[in-house]
Structure formats: C-alpha cells, structure tokens
Amino acid sequence: MTxxxxxxxxxxxxxxxxxALSTVHGRISGxxxxxxxxxxAIGVAGFAVALGSDPQxxxxxxxxxxxxxxxxxxxxxxxAAVLVVAKGHWGKPFRRIAEATGAFLPxxxxxxxxxxFGAPEIFPWMKPxxxxxxxxxxxxxxxxxxxxxILLAILFGASWYFxxxxxxxxxxxxxxxxxxxxxxxxxxxxRGWRGDEEEAERARSxxxxxxxxxxxxxxxxxxxxxxxxxMSLMPSFMSMIWGALYFVGGWLSMLAIVAFxxxxxxxxxxxxxxxxxxxxxxxxxxxxxxxxxxxxIWFSQFLPIWYGNIGRETQFxxxxxxxxxxPLLWAQMTLIFFIPFAxxxxxxxxxxxxxxxIVGVVILLGFWLERWMxxxxxxxxxxxxxLGWQELTIALGFLGLFGLSYSLYQSVMAKIPVQEALIIxxxxxxx
Amino acid sequence: MATAEIDVPAExxxxxxxxxxxxxxxxxxxxxxxxxxxxxxxxxxLAGGTAWAIQIRNGIGMTGxxxxxxxxxxxxxxxxxxxxxxxxxxxxxxxxxxxSGWRTTINRAAEAMTIFAVxxxxxxxxxxxxxxxxxxxxxxxxxxxxxxxxxxxPLVWDMFAIGTYFTISLVFWYLGLIPDLAVLRDKxxxxxxxxxxxxSLGWTGSVRDWAHYxxxxxxxxxxxxxxxxxxxxxxxxxxxMGIVPGWHSTIFAPYFVAGAIFSGIxxxxxxxxxxxxxxxxxKYITKYHFDNMSKLLLFTSLIVGYAYAIEFFLAxxxxxPIEKESFGWRAxxxxxxxxxxxxxxxxxxxxxxxxxxxxxxxxxLFVVTIFVNIGMWYERFVIIVTSLAHEFEPGGxxxxxxxxxxxxxxxxxxxxxxxxxxxxxxxxxxxxxAEVKEHLAHEHEHGH
Numbered sequence: 001m002t003x004x005x006x007x008x009x010x011x012x013x014x015x016x017x018x019x020a021l022s023t024v025h026g027r028i029s030g031x032x033x034x035x036x037x038x039x040x041a042i043g044v045a046g047f048a049v050a051l052g053s054d055p056q057x058x059x060x061x062x063x064x065x066x067x068x069x070x071x072x073x074x075x076x077x078x079x080a081a082v083l084v085v086a087k088g089h090w091g092k093p094f095r096r097i098a099e100a101t102g103a104f105l106p107x108x109x110x111x112x113x114x115x116x117f118g119a120p121e122i123f124p125w126m127k128p129x130x131x132x133x134x135x136x137x138x139x140x141x142x143x144x145x146x147x148x149x150i151l152l153a154i155l156f157g158a159s160w161y162f163x164x165x166x167x168x169x170x171x172x173x174x175x176x177x178x179x180x181x182x183x184x185x186x187x188x189x190x191r192g193w194r195g196d197e198e199e200a201e202r203a204r205s206x207x208x209x210x211x212x213x214x215x216x217x218x219x220x221x222x223x224x225x226x227x228x229x230x231m232s233l234m235p236s237f238m239s240m241i242w243g244a245l246y247f248v249g250g251w252l253s254m255l256a257i258v259a260f261x262x263x264x265x266x267x268x269x270x271x272x273x274x275x276x277x278x279x280x281x282x283x284x285x286x287x288x289x290x291x292x293x294x295x296x297i298w299f300s301q302f303l304p305i306w307y308g309n310i311g312r313e314t315q316f317x318x319x320x321x322x323x324x325x326x327p328l329l330w331a332q333m334t335l336i337f338f339i340p341f342a343x344x345x346x347x348x349x350x351x352x353x354x355x356x357x358i359v360g361v362v363i364l365l366g367f368w369l370e371r372w373m374x375x376x377x378x379x380x381x382x383x384x385x386x387l388g389w390q391e392l393t394i395a396l397g398f399l400g401l402f403g404l405s406y407s408l409y410q411s412v413m414a415k416i417p418v419q420e421a422l423i424i425x426x427x428x429x430x431x
Numbered sequence: 432m433a434t435a436e437i438d439v440p441a442e443x444x445x446x447x448x449x450x451x452x453x454x455x456x457x458x459x460x461x462x463x464x465x466x467x468x469x470x471x472x473x474x475x476x477l478a479g480g481t482a483w484a485i486q487i488r489n490g491i492g493m494t495g496x497x498x499x500x501x502x503x504x505x506x507x508x509x510x511x512x513x514x515x516x517x518x519x520x521x522x523x524x525x526x527x528x529x530x531s532g533w534r535t536t537i538n539r540a541a542e543a544m545t546i547f548a549v550x551x552x553x554x555x556x557x558x559x560x561x562x563x564x565x566x567x568x569x570x571x572x573x574x575x576x577x578x579x580x581x582x583x584x585p586l587v588w589d590m591f592a593i594g595t596y597f598t599i600s601l602v603f604w605y606l607g608l609i610p611d612l613a614v615l616r617d618k619x620x621x622x623x624x625x626x627x628x629x630x631s632l633g634w635t636g637s638v639r640d641w642a643h644y645x646x647x648x649x650x651x652x653x654x655x656x657x658x659x660x661x662x663x664x665x666x667x668x669x670x671x672m673g674i675v676p677g678w679h680s681t682i683f684a685p686y687f688v689a690g691a692i693f694s695g696i697x698x699x700x701x702x703x704x705x706x707x708x709x710x711x712x713x714k715y716i717t718k719y720h721f722d723n724m725s726k727l728l729l730f731t732s733l734i735v736g737y738a739y740a741i742e743f744f745l746a747x748x749x750x751x752p753i754e755k756e757s758f759g760w761r762a763x764x765x766x767x768x769x770x771x772x773x774x775x776x777x778x779x780x781x782x783x784x785x786x787x788x789x790x791x792x793x794x795x796l797f798v799v800t801i802f803v804n805i806g807m808w809y810e811r812f813v814i815i816v817t818s819l820a821h822e823f824e825p826g827g828x829x830x831x832x833x834x835x836x837x838x839x840x841x842x843x844x845x846x847x848x849x850x851x852x853x854x855x856x857x858x859x860x861x862x863x864x865a866e867v868k869e870h871l872a873h874e875h876e877h878g879h
Contacts, residue, residue, distance in 0.1 A: 135750040219737065227748060238749040240682035240741050296660055300684035304671040308679050 017173060023269050023415035024177050028407045036403035043397010050390040057390050059118030060379045064372035065398040066115065067229065070108040071222065071250025071371075072257060073402070076101030077159040078218050079254060080166055081211040090282045093274050095166075096415055097261050098254060102163055103409035104402050105156040112152060116145045122379055124235060132235025144228045151221045158214050164189065165203055165210070169419035174412075182412045196419075222247040233378035234319070236312040241301045248297060249367055252290045252336075256363035259283055263357035265415050274416055277351040284350025287359070291344065295337040319377040324384040332373055335366025368395070445714050447868050451614055453712065454860045454867065461857060464709070472850035479843010482836045483558055491561035493836040500819045500831035505559035508841050510811045511694070512552035512848070513593065513666050514687075517659060518695025519545025519600055523607070524655035527648075533723040535866045536715045540706065541699050542604040543861075547851040548698075549597045551844050558840060585668045592665035596658050603651045609634050609644065610865035660684075663691040670814065676757035677818030686738035690810060693731035693777070697803035700724055702852065704797045706861060715862055718791055725790040728803065732781035735810075739778065757821060765830055766817045769809050776806020 050058035079098035083091045119141055120126050125134045126141060168189055175186035193199065223243025231242050262283070266275035305313045320329045340359050349355040372391075380386055445453060486493045496503040522541040526534040557563050569590055571580045580587045612631035616624055634640055667687035670678040680686075700721065707716045743762070746754035761770050780802040783789045789796065821828050833841075855861070 133750045135748050138748055216733070223737075223741070227745070236749060236751065238745050238751070238754070240680050240738075240745055241685065242681075243741065244682070244685065292657070293660075296664075297685055300664065301681040303668065304679060304681050304683070307668075307672045308674045310674060310679075 017418045019271065019274070020170075020414045020416045020418040021173060021177055023265070023271070024174055024413070025411045026178055026182065028411050032407060033404070036400045036407060039396045039400025040404060041397075041400070042393050043395075043400055046390060046393020047397060050394070054390070055118070056121040056379065057386055058394070059115070059121045060375050061372075061391055061394040062111070062115060062118060063122055063229065063375045063379075064368075065395055066108065066111050067226075067246070067374065068253065068368050068371040069104060069398050069402050070112075071246060072253040072367075073101040073104035073108060074155070074159065074218060074222070075247070075250040075254035076258075077105075077162055078215060078251065079258070081162060081214045084207050084211040085215065090279070093279050093416055094258050094262055094283060096413060096417055097265065098258050099163055099166060100406055100409045100413065101254060101257065101402075102159050103405040105159060107401055107405055109149070109152055109156055113145065113149055116141075119144070122375075123232060124379075125232060130235065134232065134235070139228065139232055148221075148225055148228060151224065155217050155221045158210075158217055162207075162210060162214050165206060167413060169199060169203065170414060170417065173418050174414055178412070185412065219243075219247060222250070230374045230378075233375065234315055237316055239301050239305070239313070239316070241297055244297055245294070245301065248290070248294050249370060252287070252294050253364060253367040255283070255287045255290060256360035256367070259287060259353075259360035260357045260364070263353040263360075266353055269415070271416075275353065277353075280353045280356050281347070281351045284344055284356050284359075287340070287356070287363070288344040288350070291337060291340045291363070295333075295341075298333075298337075320373060323377070323380075325373070325377050328369060328373060328385055332366055332369045335362050336370060337366075445871065447871055450715075450867050450871055451618070451864060453714065454862045454864050455615060455618060465853065465857065469850065469853055472846045472853060475843050475846020476850060477843075479840045479846060482839035482843065486558070486561075486836050486840075487563060493834060495832050495834045495837060497829060497831060499822060499827050499829045500816055502559075502815050502819060503831055504812075504833045504837040504841050505555045507808065507811045507815050508844055509552050509555035509559070510666055510815070511808050512548045512555070512844065513663060514691035514694040514807060514811075515698045515848075516545045516548035516552065516596070516600070516695065517663060517688070517691035518699045519543075519548075519604075520596070520655050520659050521692050521695065522699070523603060524652040525659060527652045528656060531723070532870065533720050535870050536712075536717075536720055536862050537699060537703060537724070538866070539604075539607065539859075539863045540703060540861050541695075542600065542607065543852065543855045543859075544695075544698060544702065545600045546597070546604060547848050547855070549593060549600065550851065551848045553593070553597075554844065554847070585665065585672050588665045589669060592658075592662050596662045599651065599655050599658060603648075603655055606644070606648060606651060607863060608859060610636065611860045611863060614864050615860070659692070660688055663687045670818075675818050675822055676753050677761065677814065677821075680742065682738055682741060686735070689731050689734035689738070690807060693728065693735055694803065694807035696724055696728050696731065697800040697807070700728070700796060700800040701804060704793050704800075706856065710856070710861065712862060715867055721793065721796060722787075722790050725784045725796060728800070729781055729784040732777060732784075732803075736778040739774065753823060757818065760821050761813065761817045764817070764821065766813065766820070770813050770817070773806050773809040773813050776802040777810060780806070 047058055047062065050061070076098040079091070080095050082088065083095055123139075123141075123144075124130055125132070125139055171186045171190035172193060175183050175190060178186055194202070223246070226243050226246035230246075231237060231239065259280070262275050262280070266272060302317070305317065319325070339362050343349050343355070343359050349359075376386065494503060494505070519542040522534045523538045527538075556569065557566050560566060560569075569580070569586075571582070571587060571590070580590075609631055612627050613634035613636065616627040616631050619627060664684035664687065667683040671680055671683035673679060703716060703721075707713060743758050746758040761767075780799055783795070783799060789799065816831050820830060
C-alpha cells in the first residue's frame, strides 16, 4: 500500500510525499504547549472572577470571542471545500493549514452550550419590560440554544466528516511516522483502504456533492446564528446583509491566520518552494479581494441605513459612535480595510511572506474587534467602552484554547497534503 | 443536441490556421437566414419605435404608470438590461484575473453583449422621461441657469456608474479586438483591409506589441473588476435608499450584483448556443465551457435564492407589521403570479443544473437559460411594482397594469439588442482568435 502511495504521489503531487511527511511533528513542543495552557488557564480564571463581580461583562466577552473564533475555525474547513468545488490547485500548500482550524469546532460547540447560562445577561428580549418587535415564536431562551445547538452540531459533524474524507489519503503514510494514540487514530482513519485508484474515485465522487452541501450549510447556519446571537441584541433592528457580514468576515479572518501560519511554517521547515513567493502572491490577492468585498458589504449596510435615517436602523451605528465607542469603530475599519488595502495594493508586499503575515495579524486584530463591537455596544450600559483585565484575560483564554486545539491537530497531521492528487485531481484536469 | 455532441475529441482539435478561417468565416457574405433574423429584429425595432413615437406625441399617459406605481415596465426593463450587461465584465475581467481558462471562447461575445445591453438600458430613462427633449437635465453640467442635478439622488449616481461602466467596457472590448482586427486586415483586401487596418492600430504581432497589450489588458481588467460590484450596486440603491417596504434593504447591493451576473450568464448561454450552431463553432465552444458557465449560473441562482429567502425570513423574524404585510402581499396578493414565476424560474429551474446530464445537454441548458431570462425580468417587476403598489398607507395602495405601448417598447428593446448583436457577429470575430490560438498552441504542445 505504501509503495502505491509513493508512486502515485511522485507522479501527480506538487510536493513529494517525503517532503510533506517531513512536516509531521508527532508532538506539541513543550514551551508552546505550556504557553497555550497558561493562556487558557488565565482565561478561565479571568472569566470566573469576572462572573462573580460583573456577570454581564464576563458573558459579553465570551459572546464576542465565541463569534470570532467559531467563524474563523469553520471557515478553515470551508476553504478546503471551496478548493474542491472550484478545483483551486493554487491553494494546495495552504489547504492543510486552513483545515486544521477545524480542530477548534468541538470546543466551540461546548462553549455555545455553556452560553445558555449567560443568555439572560445578554439578550435584551429576555429582560422584563422589553419593548420592541421580536418574534416570540422564534426567539426564546431554550429555542435559541436548542435550535442553534442542533444546527451547529450538524455543521460541525459535517465538517469533521469532510475532514475525514480529505485526510484519509494521507493517513496510512503519516501513521508510519507516528506512535501512540496518534498512530492509532491515523490507522483508524485509514481502515479498510481500498487502494489508491478506488479511494481516489470514491473520495472524488463523495466530495463532488458533499463539498457544495457543506458550503450551503455553512452559509445558512451561520446566517441564522448571527441573527439570533447578535442581531437580536438591538430591539427591532434588522439588516438583511447581517448573515453575510458574519460568515464572510470569518472567511477573511481565516485567510489572515493562514497567511500568518504559512509564513511561520515556511521559516520553520525551510520549504521555500512550497510556500514560495508565487503562492503567497495568490493568497495575498485573495485576501486583498476579500478585504474589498467585506468592506463593500459593510458599506452596503451602512449606506441605506444612513440614507434612510430610520431610528430602529440607525441605532446600530448610534450605539457604536456614542459612549466613547467611536475610536474603536474607526480602529476596526482601519485594521480591516484601510491598512490592508493600502499595503496589499502593491504586488511585492503580497509576495513577501513576512509582510503578508503582518497584514494577516492586522486583519485578525480588526476582526476580533469587529466581533466584539457587534456585541458590546449593544449590551453595555456603563460609561465608556469596557476595556480592562476582563477583556484581556477572556480573549487570552480563547486564544489559548484555539492554540491548543490547533497544535494538537497539527501534531498529528502533515502541514501540506501528502496525497492531494487523490482528492482534487491533477492540475491538468482543472483550468 | 445529445451529450456527446458537445464534447470535442482530442484528434478534432483545429490547427492554428483553421482557427483563423473558422472564426472569421461568419464575416464573409452570410446566408438568407442571417437576413431573415435581421428583418425580424427590424420589425421589432419598428414596432417599439412607433410605440415610443406615439407616446412622445400623446404623452406619458399612454403607459399604465400611476400614483402610487410611478415606475413600471420601463424601469423594470432598464434594470433588466443593466443586469444583462454584467456578464461581459465578469467573464472578461474577473475570470481573467482569477486565471479561469474557460472564458477564452466566450469573452468576446459576452463583452459585445455588455456594450449592446448598456446601449439598450440607456434608452429607458429617456423613454420613461416622457418629454425626452429635456433629457439633458439628467446630465450634471454647469448650467448657466444654475439647474444642478441633485447629487444626493441615486439617479445621478446611476449616470456616473453606468457611464463609467460603458466607457471601460468599450475600451476593454476594443483592446481585446486589436490582434484579431490585424488578422482580418491580413485576410481581406480593398476597403475592408483599410478599415480593419486602421482599427488594428498598426498591430504587427511583435513581442513588443504583445508585451504592451498584455500589460494594458491586465490593468484594464483590474480597473473593470470593481465596476462589476459598483454598477449594479448603484442601480440597487435607486431603490434601497428609499424607505419603501420591500426596497429599503441592506442586502440589495450584493443581491442585485449576484442577480445581474446570474441573468448575464444566462443571456450569454442563450446567445452562445444558437451562435455556435449557426457559425459552426463546435470545435471552439465545447462541453467544458458550457459546463463551467452552468456551474456559475447555479452558484448565482443559489445566492439569489438565499436573498429571496432571507427577505421573507427576516420580515417574519423581526415581526415588523409593515415588513410582514409587504412580503406577505408580494407572495399572495395581486401580483402573486409574477412572484411565483420569478421563484420558479430563478430558483427551482436552475436546480436542474446540479445534474451533469443537464449541464451537458445543450437543448436542456438552452431551455433553462430562457427560464432564467424570463425569471429575472419578473424579478425586477416584482421588486419595483409590488413594493410601490403596497406601501405604508392602505389608502394609498394601487395596482399597475402595463399597456400595449409599454409591452411593445419592451419587445422592441429585445429586437434592438439582438439587431446590434447580429451586426457585430457579421463584422467582427465572435470569438477571440488570438486567445483561442494561444490556447490551441498549448493544447497541441501538451496534449488535450
């Protein structure tokens, strides 16, 4: 079986299997693991203390961080699905980096279920004396969490099934390099291997219909999630582009983190030809395009609301320019649009991985702020934006949990596809 | 029209010389069929033109527009044609930038379609104006009478957006034509040689020529790409800036853009299928191209379907009585039939494109795109008319029914559009010879 793998990959893959296998860790580095764990522990402790002193503040930070990391993690799996649908051969070097963000999804579901207990602190429509249009048949405490919990479970389950299909061709070869639970897991993943040709045919025929279905589920479920979790924070507010702003933002955050991680891996593994300047150029162009696209849909929301000047709509922007939030709104747009646009307008910066990684970090900060701003100004009634140890520790906790889940996943798999040709075919099959 | 018919076997790939001959063949004297089609278009233009002339003589009362429905078939058809114009830039610029090789054989016709669709759309603000001789009020110029257009009006934004789009599309189209015009210059003699020679700007095909050409093409593609977003966004804001229920929506800009690409791609397929047959271009426009166009059609149909669903869902979700009444009436009221035609044509029928059998069957594909063309016209009708007919006050509700004048002018616009397209197909290569030869050279070198 191994021989078959090697032969096929030598013929059709962009990167040889041996080089791809050289990126398999087999463990999490001690320092990194410790740092992630420490960050997570600080987050849990910060949340616990904040919960005792100001539960609303604790929960609204969980809300914002959940929205940011969940959208990013899910978009990583969707990136791979989009490459399958669009036959995007250019993205092969980034595919595994993106897919690995899916490791956060199970934690995301657990956090979502825990948010049930914080909902009375956050949702205005759960408070006594609430006035405003809201559909009580749809928005109930139990309803929001049971419905979205089931939908997220379906989406995350589908994502894991997709990852299983995507990773299966790599599993037998990587298993030989691993030991312990990692080896057992990979062997389970490659159980019943039918040979390269049959596996390739099977994977392609399933992914051909499953990848678009997964993308469709993502669009629908994330739209519904954003309506319930954030749009309902403002009485009678309605924006039809709201769902798209959320999932497209998640997509752009994912591209940003992929740029950052690819740069780190390139430096670490000295695989300059895998993550070379042309690969980064392509990724940079995609990021640039989505910086413009996300800003375009943001503006498409802003303009009719500003022009229409209807109170139930303008409250969204009023809340974000009053009470000291205005500089944060400008910071958000500067980090997501103005800086990346100015830097990525030129060709060379897109080709330099270090440069693109910096832009990626800027965009990530922007989207973290954007998600936080989706929640906090609508909920917070105190004076001035709440920026203190609560925000810092809870954000650190989420970062730690994401880092842990991502590192754990990456300690099992390769950073670049070992048998990519099996899944999306050879370059000549595409455009 | 069977599946196998649109697949070209490797051994049937034409040579580069054959490509020159095959693609430029329609430019030679055509058959009687061509003149018949031209005559049909002429009759359509005559009918539409006559109706417009009578309307100018008798006034705008010839139409069905009234209070509250002050925008009718003319604005519906205007938006429809602007939408059709979208595919040209998408296929030429966006797909060029993302290196989608399948655009090669369809970009020229799509670009031409863009030009003629904008020319058609541009007629409707004039027709709708009634007293057409006052058209210059639309143009922002420094009038000595200080009659400035209102720059906060989206209608003025339209003027700029569509004007820019037309200019860039025209330049882009012409630029792409230059190497092909040189091919025609070398094939013809006499006055034709002189004309094609003048327009080919002394093209020699040297490395230097190609280097300049490629650079300019890339820059123009980069300039044109944002226009795909801007033009129909601005058209959508003609509606979304008002606070009319059913119009005032934040999703309108991307939704209109997706709808425009949807209708544009449908029209490209509708035109390319008979064109391919009539001019014997089966070797150049293959299963590969139709399959990809079909997928794009399916993708945009899903976006449009998402927007339809979100509008209804959020009206119910927010429980706003006016939003609920507006959308409820749209689906069940006087205009329920147009609404369901729209849903059937734009959402239900394109779902057949999930199946490869449909995508690879030209007859089926042709029928699907006809449905989409009809559905997208109805979409604009539903958005414009139902929203105006059923605003806030029940006392102000009304019904609009198009008159024969409006229908004739609308039909005339189709005739006008196809008339120009027919002239184009006789005068210039409907497929980019240069790009096809580049593709063929690659195929011959590396195998099919």
